[in-house]
Amino acid sequence: DAGVTQSPTHLIKTRGQQVTLRCSPKSGHDTVSWYQQALGQGPQFIFQYYEEEERQRGNFPDRFSGHQFPNYSSELNVNALLLGDSALYLCASSFRGPGNTIYFGEGSWLTVV
Amino acid sequence: QKEVEQNSGPLSVPEGAIASLNCTYSDRGSQSFFWYRQYSGKSPELIMSIYSNGDKEDGRFTAQLNKASQYVSLLIRDSQPSDSATYLCAVNLGASGGSYIPTFGRGTSLIVHP
Numbered sequence: 001d002a003g004v005t006q007s008p009t010h011l012i013k014t015r016g017q018q019v020t021l022r023c024s025p026k027s028g029h030d031t032v033s034w035y036q037q038a039l040g041q042g043p044q045f046i047f048q049y050y051e052e053e054e055r056q057r058g059n060f061p062d063r064f065s066g067h068q069f070p071n072y073s074s075e076l077n078v079n080a081l082l083l084g085d086s087a088l089y090l091c092a093s094s095f096r097g098p099g100n101t102i103y104f105g106e107g108s109w110l111t112v113v
Numbered sequence: 114q115k116e117v118e119q120n121s122g123p124l125s126v127p128e129g130a131i132a133s134l135n136c137t138y139s140d141r142g143s144q145s146f147f148w149y150r151q152y153s154g155k156s157p158e159l160i161m162s163i164y165s166n167g168d169k170e171d172g173r174f175t176a177q178l179n180k181a182s183q184y185v186s187l188l189i190r191d192s193q194p195s196d197s198a199t200y201l202c203a204v205n206l207g208a209s210g211g212s213y214i215p216t217f218g219r220g221t222s223l224i225v226h227p
Binding site: 033035040041042043044045048050055056058088090092094096097099100101102103104105106107 | 117119121144145147149155156157158159162164201203205208209210212213214215216217218219220
């Protein structure tokens with residue numbers, strides 16, 4: 001049973017560029033959440049997708065956008081990259097519901113130079 | 114603003130001691146609580162979940178929940194150097210439309226020294 005998978009693992013981008021990160025949820029999970037984790041901080045909620053729609057959004061600018069596909073996989077897109085976007089981006093999957101546990105992928109390390 | 118608070122530490126304990134990690138949350142309606150461990154440079158991994166008041170034990174780990182006081186704690190017995198990591202508290206906070214947002218504290222750094 002495959003867990004949550006993310007790609008790419010590491011990438012370096014230049015300020016102003018755009019990046020797309022990808023995530024495949026754990027088998028059977030229908031909800032994908034994305035988090036940004038800066039060094040020394042806890043994961044910060046970006047947004048959550050369920051049934052191919054953005055259901056909840058954290059305090060992130062519109063430069064951050066996403067998508068969920070019919071097979072529940074998801075993408076995170078960040079436009080006009082800033083140095084401050086350098087972080088670990090975590091994808092987490094779960095079943096929809098209050099008691100459901102989220103499981104993380106290995107993350108994508110983004111460095112903006 | 115709904116929040117999850119943790120002391121960032123570091124918490125330093127000798128090998129074999131009990132490590133006690135604490136977390137408070139602001140949303141009184143929260144029903145689900147989780148502890149994750151995160152090694153440096155790695156993603157968080159689930160240690161335990163707890164939903165009811167009281168204690169829940171799993172091996173050397175015990176999670177404690179007190180909804181009236183809005184705190185959740187994690188005890189690690191017989192601490193080992195391999196337990197040295199950052200421990201993240203997470204709470205499923207209610208949001209609009211019946212959704213729940215897993216919300217994390219900033220984590221507590223634990224150092225277990227030989």
